[in-house]
Amino acid sequence: MDERAALTLLAEELEAVGDDAAIVDDLVVTTDMLHERTDFPPGTSRYTAGWRAVGASLSDVAAMGAEATAAVAAYAAPEFDPDELLAFVRGARDVCELVGARYVGGDLDGHQEFTVTTTAIGHTDDPVLRSGASPGDVVCVTGNLGRSAAALELFQRAERATPDRTEKPDADIRERANDLFRFEPRVDAGLALASHATAMMDSSDGLSRSLHQLGEASGCGFAIEADRVPIADALAAIGDGDERTGDTLERALTFGEDFELVVTLPEDALESARAACPVPLTRVGQVVDREEGVTIDGDLLPDRGFTHGDP
Amino acid sequence: MDERAALTLLAEELEAVGDDAAIVDDLVVTTDMLHERTDFPPGTSRYTAGWRAVGASLSDVAAMGAEATAAVAAYAAPEFDPDELLAFVRGARDVCELVGARYVGGDLDGHQEFTVTTTAIGHTDDPVLRSGASPGDVVCVTGNLGRSAAALELFQRAERATPDRTEKPDADIRERANDLFRFEPRVDAGLALASHATAMMDSSDGLSRSLHQLGEASGCGFAIEADRVPIADALAAIGDGDERTGDTLERALTFGEDFELVVTLPEDALESARAACPVPLTRVGQVVDREEGVTIDGDLLPDRGFTHGDP
Numbered sequence: 001m002d003e004r005a006a007l008t009l010l011a012e013e014l015e016a017v018g019d020d021a022a023i024v025d026d027l028v029v030t031t032d033m034l035h036e037r038t039d040f041p042p043g044t045s046r047y048t049a050g051w052r053a054v055g056a057s058l059s060d061v062a063a064m065g066a067e068a069t070a071a072v073a074a075y076a077a078p079e080f081d082p083d084e085l086l087a088f089v090r091g092a093r094d095v096c097e098l099v100g101a102r103y104v105g106g107d108l109d110g111h112q113e114f115t116v117t118t119t120a121i122g123h124t125d126d127p128v129l130r131s132g133a134s135p136g137d138v139v140c141v142t143g144n145l146g147r148s149a150a151a152l153e154l155f156q157r158a159e160r161a162t163p164d165r166t167e168k169p170d171a172d173i174r175e176r177a178n179d180l181f182r183f184e185p186r187v188d189a190g191l192a193l194a195s196h197a198t199a200m201m202d203s204s205d206g207l208s209r210s211l212h213q214l215g216e217a218s219g220c221g222f223a224i225e226a227d228r229v230p231i232a233d234a235l236a237a238i239g240d241g242d243e244r245t246g247d248t249l250e251r252a253l254t255f256g257e258d259f260e261l262v263v264t265l266p267e268d269a270l271e272s273a274r275a276a277c278p279v280p281l282t283r284v285g286q287v288v289d290r291e292e293g294v295t296i297d298g299d300l301l302p303d304r305g306f307t308h309g310d311p
Numbered sequence: 312m313d314e315r316a317a318l319t320l321l322a323e324e325l326e327a328v329g330d331d332a333a334i335v336d337d338l339v340v341t342t343d344m345l346h347e348r349t350d351f352p353p354g355t356s357r358y359t360a361g362w363r364a365v366g367a368s369l370s371d372v373a374a375m376g377a378e379a380t381a382a383v384a385a386y387a388a389p390e391f392d393p394d395e396l397l398a399f400v401r402g403a404r405d406v407c408e409l410v411g412a413r414y415v416g417g418d419l420d421g422h423q424e425f426t427v428t429t430t431a432i433g434h435t436d437d438p439v440l441r442s443g444a445s446p447g448d449v450v451c452v453t454g455n456l457g458r459s460a461a462a463l464e465l466f467q468r469a470e471r472a473t474p475d476r477t478e479k480p481d482a483d484i485r486e487r488a489n490d491l492f493r494f495e496p497r498v499d500a501g502l503a504l505a506s507h508a509t510a511m512m513d514s515s516d517g518l519s520r521s522l523h524q525l526g527e528a529s530g531c532g533f534a535i536e537a538d539r540v541p542i543a544d545a546l547a548a549i550g551d552g553d554e555r556t557g558d559t560l561e562r563a564l565t566f567g568e569d570f571e572l573v574v575t576l577p578e579d580a581l582e583s584a585r586a587a588c589p590v591p592l593t594r595v596g597q598v599v600d601r602e603e604g605v606t607i608d609g610d611l612l613p614d615r616g617f618t619h620g621d622p
Contacts, residue, residue: 003419006391013400014416022415024381024432027338031430033385033420070335074344074428080317089324104333105325107428108314109344117385117418117428119342121335 019130019217020063020201021122027069028122030060036114041155043174044181046084049116050091051182056204057120058099058185059259063202064129065194066122068101068187073118076111091182092118099187122187126194130217133199133264137287139214139222140270141260142189142279145207146235146248148257151180153238180234186261188278193263196273200263206256207284209305211294214262221292224285224301229253253296254305330441330528331374331512332433338380339433341371347425352466352488357395359489360427361402367515368431369410369496370570374513375440376505377433379412379498384429387422402493403429410498433498437505441528444510444575448598450525450533451581453500453572453590456518457546457559460566462491464549491545497572499589504574507584511574517567518595520616522605525573532603535596535612540564564607565616 001009021030034040034053044052054071061068073092075085089103096103101120133139154177158170186202193200199218203210207229211222231252264287265273274281294301312320332341345351345364355363365382372379384403386396400414407414412431420426444450465488469481497513504511510529514521518540522533542563575598576584585592605612 001391001393001396003391003421006393006396006419009393009396010400010416010419013397014404014414022381022383024413024415027381027432029381029383029415029430029432031383031385031417031428033387033418033422033426033428035387035420035422038421070333070338070340072333072340072342072430074342076344076346076426080312080314082312082317082320085312085317085320086324089321093325102335103325104335104340105321106342107344108317108321109346110314110349111344111346111424111426113423115344115387115422115426117342117344117430119340119383119428119430121338121340121432 020060023127026123026125028061028064028066028124028127030057031117031119032056033115033117041152042159043155043177045178046087047091048178048181050088051095053116053118054092054103055095055183055185056259057118058095058101058187059202059204061120061122062185062187062190063200063261064122064124064127065190065197065200066124066127067191068099069121069123070102070104071096071118071120072104072106073116074107074109076109076115078112080108095185099185128194128197128200130199130201130214133214133218133220133287135220135287135289137198137264138267138270138283139264139285139287140281140283141203141207141230141262142186142281143260144230144232145203145252145258145260146232147180147183149251149255150232150234150238151177183259185259186279189261192276192278193261193273196265196269197263198265200261203258203260203262204256206254206305207262208253208301209303210262212303215294219290221288221290222285222294223288223292224296226297228282228284230282256305331371334438337434337436339372339375339377339435339438341368342428342430343367344426344428352463353470354466354485354488355492356489357398358402359492361399362406362493364427364429365403365414366406366494366496367570368429369406369412369498370513370515372431372433373496373498373501374511374572375433375435375438376501376508376511377435377438378502379410380432380434381413381415382407382429382431383415383417384427385418385420387420387426389423391419406496410496439505439508439511441510441512441525444525444529444531444598446531446598446600448509448575449578449581449594450575450596450598451592451594452514452518452541453497453592455541455543456514456563456569456571457543458491458494459568460562461543461545461549462488494570496570500572503587503589504572504584507576507580508574509576511572514569514571514573515567517565517616518573519564519612520614521573523614526605530601532599532601533596533605534599534603535607537608539593539595541593567616
C-alpha cells in the first residue's frame with residue numbers, strides 16, 4: 001500500500017484528515033516527518049535542515065490562513081554532534097522568528113538515519129479549507145515555483161564535482177543550493193489572503209498535484225495558462241538559458257517542495273487580495289467545472305508530483 | 312555526545328527546554344520520537360504502539376497539570392500495511408478518548424525502521440513546573456511503578472519461547488504484556504493535583520531519575536522510604552514470588568516508562584489532594600535540603616534510569 005492509498009484509508013477512519021492541518025477548536029496542528037535519504041540531499045547544512053523541516057510545518061499553518069504560534073521538532077541522528085545540533089536548532093528558531101512563531105524545542109532520539117519530525121501549531125477562528133473553490137473563482141499562487149527543484153539540481157552538481165564538500169567553487173554552489181532550500185513560509189500571505197480566499201493549500205507536492213487535491217476537495221476543475229505560471233529565476237537559470245523550456249515548466253509544475261500557497265478567490269476580490277498580500281500573487285488560471293478536469297492550455301494536466309516519503 | 316549532554320546544550324540555547332512540555336501562552340506542547348529497536352519490543356501490537364506512543368506525549372501534558380486538547384502522530388514504516396496502520400490509529404485514538412483529547416491524524420513516511428513521533432497539545436492557565444518543590448513538602452506518586460518493566464519481561468519470555476508469535480500459551484503472555492504496556496495517561500490526576508502541587512513531572516525515566524531532575528529544577532533533595540514505594544502487582548508477580556525483593560524495588564525505581572506522576576505538595580494539602588485525585592496517590596517521602604541529596608532509607612539513590620533513545 002503506497003502513501004496515498006494509506007492516506008485515503010486514514011481519511012475514512014479519521015474525520016480530521018485531509019486538509020493541510022487538522023483543526024481543533026481555534027487551533028490548527030500539523031506534523032511532518034522528513035529524513036535524510038528522501039528529504040535532505042547531500043550538502044544540505046543542518047541549519048538549512050532545521051529551517052526547512054520546521055518551515056514545512058509552518059507552511060501548512062499558513063495554508064489554513066492561521067497565525068503561526070509555535071513549533072517543536074524531534075531530532076534523531078546516529079550521534080549528537082554539538083555543532084550540527086545547534087545549527088539545526090538555530091535554523092528552526094530563525095524560520096519561526098521570521099513568521100512570528102516560537103520554537104520551543106522538542107525531543108532527541110538515537111536513530112540510524114538523520115530523521116526529523118516537526119509539528120507546528122497555529123491559531124485562527126476561521127480556517128481556510130481546501131473545499132471552498134467554485135467555478136468562476138480565479139486560482140493564484142504566491143511567489144514563484146521551482147526554487148527547490150533548482151536547489152536539488154545544484155546540490156547534485158556540487159556532489160558530482162566534489163563529493164568531499166570542501167573545494168571551491170563547489171562550496172559556493174552548495175551555499176547557493178542551501179539558500180534556495182530555505183524558503184519563507186507564507187504565514188503573512190496566508191493571513192492576508194484568508195478573508196478573500198475560498199480555498200487554499202500549500203504547493204508542497206507541486207502545483208499540479210495541489211490543483212488535483214483542491215479540485216477533489218472542492219468538486220471543481222482548473223484551467224491553467226502555462227505562460228502565467230511564475231517560475232523562479234533560479235530554476236530558469238539552471239536550464240539551457242532559455243527561460244521557459246518545456247522541461248523548466250514541467251519541473252515548476254511537478255517538482256513541488258516550494259511551499260507557496262495555491263489559493264482560489266472570487267475574481268472581484270483579486271485586486272484587494274493582491275494589495276493585502278505581502279508577496280507577489282499571480283493569477284495562473286480559473287476554477288472550472290469538475291468535468292473539465294485540470295488542464296493547462298487546454299491539455300489535461302496529470303496528477304503527478306512529489307509524494308513525500310516515497311522510498 | 313550523549314542524549315543528556317545534548318539536552319543540556321539545548322537548554323542553554325533554548326529557554327523553553329527543561330520541563331515535561333513547553334509552555335506557549337496558555338498552551339503546553341510536547342513531542343516524542345519512539346522507534347522499534349528501542350521502544351517497541353518484539354510482540355508489541357500496533358494498537359499498543361499507537362496507544363503507548365501517543366500516551367507518552369499525553370503524559371507530558373498531564374505532568375504540566377494541563378487539560379489534554381489534541382494529539383498528532385507521524386508514522387513511518389518500511390511499508391504501510393493497512394491492518395497495522397488502522398490498528399495504530401485506533402490505539403492512538405482510544406488513548407486520546409480516554410483522557411478527553413482529540414486524535415487528529417498526522418503524517419506518513421517511508422522509513423527503514425518503524426518510527427513514530429507523537430505530539431500532544433494541552434491547555435492550562437497555570438502550568439505546574441518542576442521547579443517549585445520546597446523542603447518540608449511531601450513527595451507522592453500516582454498509581455504504581457513497574458508495569459512497563461513487567462511487560463518487557465513478559466515480551467522477552469514470550470519471544471524466547473515462540474519467536475514466530477503464534478503458539479499458545481505464548482500468545483496469551485504477549486497479550487498480557489500488551490495490556491500492561493497500554494497505560495492510562497494521568498491527565499485527570501494531573502488536573503486534580505495541579506492546584507495542590509508545588510512541582511510535578513512524569514516518571515517516564517523512572518522514579519530515581521525523576522527525583523534527581525525535580526531536585527535539580529527545584530534546588531532540593533528527597534528522602535524516600537523504600538517500603539512506601541508502590542510496586543505494580545504485575546512486577547511483583549514476575550519475580551520469585553517474594554513481593555518485594557531488592558531486584559523488584561530496583562526495577563520499580565529505575566526502569567521507568569510507567570508514566571505515573573511524581574508530585575510534591577505541602578504536607579497539609581495531602582489529604583485534599585488525595586480526595587481529589589482519581590487514582591491512588593502514595594506518599595513516598597519528603598522534600599529535603601539540596602545538600603542531603605536524593606536518598607532511600609538514608610542511602611544515596613543514584614541518578615540512574617532509562618535514557619530514552621539511547622542507541
